[in-house]
Amino acid sequence: MKVVKFGGSSLADGEHFTQAINIITADPQRRVIVTSAPGKRNSKDTKVTDLLIQYANQVLNNKPYQQTVGQIINRYVEIANYFNVPKEKLTSIIDRLKELPSWHFPNHNYLMATFKAHGERSNAELMALILQQQGYEARFVTPTEAGIRVTGTPNNASVMPETYSLLDHFSFNDSELLVFPGFYGITLAGHIATFSRGGSDITGAILARGLHATMYENFTDVDAIYAANPAVVDHPQAIAKMTYREMRELSYAGFSVFHDEALIPAIQGNIPINVKNTQHPEKPGTLIVPDKGFQPADIVTGVVSGKHFAALYLHKYLLNKEAGFTLRILNILARHGISYEHMPSGIDDITLILDRNQLDDELVDVICNEIQEEINPDQLEWIDNYAITMVVGEGMRNRTGVINDILTPLTKENIPVPMINQGASRISIMIGTYDRDADKAVRAIYHRFFAN
DSSP: EEEEEEEEGHHHHHHHHHHHHHHHHTTTTEEEEOOOOOSSSSSOOOOOOHHHHHHHHHHHHTOOHHHHHHHHHHHHHHHHTTOOOGGGGGGGHHHHHHHHGGGOOOSSHHHHHHHHHHHHHHHHHHHHOOOOOOOOOOOEEEEEHHHEEEEEEETTTEEEEEHHHHHOOOOOOTTTTEEEOOSSSTTSOOOOEEEEETTTTHHHHHHHHTTTTTTEEEESSSSBSSSOOOSSSSOOOOOEEEEEEHHHHHHTTTTTTSOGGHHHHHHHHTOOOOEEEOOEEEEEEEEESSTTTTTOSSOOOEEEEEEEEEEEEEEOTGGGGTTTTHHHHHHHHHHOOOOEEEEEEEEEEEEEEEEEEOHHHHHHHHHHHHHHHHHOOEEEEEEEEEEEEEEOGGGTTTTTTHHHHHHHHHHHTTTTOOOEEOTTTEEEEEEEGGGGGGGHHHHHHHHHHHHH
16 A cells, blocks of 8 residues: 655646546555645745635734635635536535634644644545545545644644554555545644644655555655755756665755655655656656665765854863863753754864754844853854755765765865764765855765766
8 A cells, every 4th residue: 555645736726636636546556645735836826825824824913814715715616626526515625714713722823733734634625525526435534533643832743653553543445545634633632733844744654654555655846856956956866766864864954855854754664755746657756765775876865055054163272171061052052942953073162053043143142142151162153154065875884085075076166164074874974164155065066976
């Protein structure tokens, strides 16, 4: 049995729905379908999720929302009309969307999560109706029925372990197609909570593990995952096969085709993932597999750069002799709810690499002031324009000279490298650059390993 997930661009309108349904029905192993909310139909269009966020904000700010909810409903009605689904069958979808403002929520965050989740919920219900209209035995299944339990914050939830035992006892017959909404689960108190943005990938992976799928197929709008961002490198090489941990490393720094958190359930269930293009399902796509027994085809699998970082550099003589120095710094960050990304160090130096999205300028000043007062370093420097380039590949593990092969093209391009760090797994090397050089660094490294 396969779990198949379709992204928002793959379900944007009736024509895209048709393509998705053709894919579903072409393989009898595709039994579980996970839907995203309808995406953009063209470059000037608005995603349904963004319309739902707008709808929620209008409700929260006591502003008129009728036009927005009308736009949302029309997206589903247009798709239904494409398949001649009678309007009376859409009553459940339309009424729920209209009634959302009258529901009770513990706080504003739960309201926002519930509104957002209805993009996926409505699309899954619509997909089941269309499949039924075409004569297939299809069933719409909510996270409540399936037992997808979550914990954490309302808009950044995490799956609870008990979900898998509940899914293990979920019953369905051999002939029916099950359609699940992606992106959200249910808290123990019965409220809707969403995963982070793009979280339909996570739902698909949870279902693949919980229902013991043989494959998780993730359909999106690209032919494969590429060795570099096509917006940075012209016509980069497609990755035919890669390991879970290669994907995890690359997703962290910016590969956005597949949600990095979705890898965890797949890893735990040892389930291969196939990322494919809805418009070209005949193409092989990219297969993501366990690392055991994996034979890499190339030294480097991918190169990616993230520009959303900043660095805090501290220098203090005899730092290595001072017990608890690092702990005191981390306690300051913890007081403000800030996590660090990496911490390369020397005998007298520490660099803390942070996600700039977690910080505003005021918080930066507060943290720096507290570190200066409590730690009293000889030098303290905040580096705002920081980027991290990840060079990842299972083929690097037993290869000598890879670092030299990475740094040589950067030297030729006069790109400063303030930080370099090799992961303990030996399949990734992290290069710190300034954000102005990030794209140039990716191109230089890519061409060194892939141009020939």
